[in-house]
Amino acid sequence: MERERKGLSLVLIPSPLQGHIAPLLELANILYCSGFSIIISHTLFNSPNPSAYPHFTFVPFSDELSQSEASTSDPLHLTNLINLRCAHPLSRCLSHLLSDPSLDPIACLISDAALHFTRSVCDSLHLPRLVLRTGGASSFLVFSLFPLLRSRGYLPIEESRGEEAVAELPPLKVKDLPKIETKDPEAFYEFVCRMVDELKLSSGVIWNTFEELESYALEKLTLEFSIPIYPIGPFHKHLTSGSLASTALMTPDESCIPWLDTQEPNSVVYVSFGSIAAITQTQLVEMAWGLANSKQAFLWVLRPGLVPGSQWLEPLPDGFIESLGGRGHVVKWAPQGQVLSHPAVGAFWTHNGWNSTLESVCEGVPMICMPCFADQKVNAKYVSDVWKVGIQLPNELQRGEVEQAIQRIMVEDEGKAIRERALQLKEKADLCLQQGGSSRRSLDRLITHIFSSRRQTHPSEKRE
Template sequence: MGNENRELQVLFFPLPANGHIIPCIDLARVFASRGIKTTVVTTPLNEPLISRTIGKANISIRVIMFPSPEQTGLPEGCQHFDSALSPDMLITFLKAMVLLRDPLEHLMQQETPDCIVADMFFPWATDSAAKFGIPRIVFHGMGYFPTCVSACLRQYKPQEKVSSYTETFVVPKLPGEITLTKMQLPQTPKHNEVFTKLLDDANASELNSFGVIANSFYELEPIYADFYRNELGRRAWHLGPVCLSKRDTDEKAQRGKEAAIDEHECLKWLDSKEPHSVVYVCFGSMTTFSDTQLKEIALGLEASGLNFIWVVKKRSNGSLEWLPEGFEERVLNQGKGLIIRGWAPQMMILDHEAVGGFVTHCGWNSALEGICAGLPMVTWPMYAEQFYNAKFLTDIVKIGVRVGVQTWIGMMGGNPVKNDAIEKAVKRIMVGDEAEEMRNRAKELSHMARRALEEGGSSYSDFNSLIEDLRSRAR
């Protein structure tokens, strides 16, 4: 095709869900910063969120039409996971993603990119790319460890040999004697034929694709990076942690949705606290807790005596009536705690030196952001592959403490975790020798993460080899 120096163009196509869009845009920023012509494809209502997250990076956006409610069975204006509120609607939403195929192919015809990086939930993208003779790369935003666990469970099915949901089994062939129970495996939602088929298709299309980009760095999980490539025989490049793609403070605060708090007010509050004295509590953008569970968290935080910032998913009625009696006067008005209702500028908060620990649902984005900030974590996994990520933080890199959730509780939460368990867990990551040791380990990983992205680092070099592969194909 063109000459050696022809500019490569890469299209990025993220799934419209915060946990997928943000790392995908961060990844696109990495490509743009290395001089690759970078374009993100999305639908009209997701465009504002995407352009905020792109910030000042040199990335263009192309919009394709979202199919009509008649075609999708979704309500008008539902183009993002956030607006698909019930399990049934999520399934309808994922099914509707297939309808983006024609508009995407039409765009590919116009743009003639050299490669498309598409979310795992677009399994058909591998065939679409093949039509135009270009490689499709899969991006699911995860690291190697959870991907290896899933692959081994899919292949060897040890979960089918146990007699109960609570009996432990070892993940076959995987280094590190990893034990799980059936309760900790991703449970597929109701009408799971659709979802199971989607995961099967995603797996098959990944095997046929050009390869996978892992949001990780070699030094974090060398054994699993090697296992993924050598034992499982998959092509992969680690280009992470993508959340470290260079940004100024304003851009950090702008990443994702409109924050529910003024960033300056938030920083001012943090500036008034001692180093490592604040625990940050956030369960991602999909988790909704019962009032009972929220009350237990409030009591646990209060009993711990620690400063905290707690992000609570916004309710439709916006009330805080679930707060324990007198909590506002005793805790919030005394400046001990800050509650953010809605979206928080998470990276900006985690990077502040006042923050000393992180209570997380263990989505891979949050886990990595915690690692990059050098923080010990309380692991409170809910659904999807979060139990694997929690295992990784507690048992493999040893910078996490369990809060006692051993079972899959879904996005709506199950039996509430009691306040004394919460109090105990946050104290363990914040005060004492164990906390200090975990923080030192986390800090070491955080330095390694930054080095991986610098010239000569493992992620920097993997990026070069990926671009080399793409160039040799495009010639």
């Protein structure tokens, strides 16, 4: 329920990637319903749809990206370009907002952690800056230890040492450490270190997680950082579905819901790898035949470009769709929240992006893990070895192993035990948002923090 208006505005800045935009807009909804006025300041690239959020004010700033730069398939390179070029455009934008007498006074800015350039801009305007970390706390703990991991020889990652345990971060092995394939191997390390350093200079960090899920990492980060942390997730569960607009940049195919309605409870494997992950043609063929040979019904999000250069179905083996006899349903994009909460869905084959991992946890759906890059590898390890609500596929994907993994989750006794643990974790996710729950308490602390540290200068103040 929306609280009394507080007479204060908050400026939120998303990183322009689907997996980052969605949780930031969910956080904006939570804070709006807590009584704040919301201003979304955003790049022109991948700008959110203002018509979906008439209760927010949307203010773009120039990202100074060329068409070729904006179309890059390298998210790290894109993020680095934004960090390099957007300081002056954002400073001009914020100066205008701060001097606009029609707006409620701006208390602070909340920035995606990936946009580390916002720290210097906020400092120059004497504007408090909170950071939103859209990924999990466990993966960020790994990021915070990158210099230590390098000094002890774990980084850069050597494939030959993949099975070696990382003594400082049990139960991780070297192969579980975050990695991104990029033209400059040093770029990812430098970006992570800069992101962590700039985050430590913020006035606090907001996490889309909850204490009962990641207590160990949250405790370690609290000891390491000298700033307050606010685990108030899962964001998407704070508000009723009727209160939320879609945060997807792609239009979901709603035809999958009537198809799911015709399936038996816990009988469908849902397969989706998010908005930017890519796989090879060989991997897709092995996936396809593994799904078919499992004899389980499946809903497969085969996104255009999942295999680089593909338009949609052409990478599938000839005759594959016809061979299924209606047992499979393939779409370009799905309404994931509705799918995971559907009683027919019995498992989620996922790339383990944090949003997908958290959504699966919240619905009690066991996972088949196939991480692709960055924090996904850490998330998958926690799913399989810490929370024990899923199993992980080997790096070299083969149809026989796919079939076996699906059978383990969907049919065998092991899958029943995994499902029971997943439902127990779902209950914890539900409880943390109730009155007196850990995430509800963290939200109350966050609101108090915003009031206590808010910018004191009147918004009509003019700046040169």
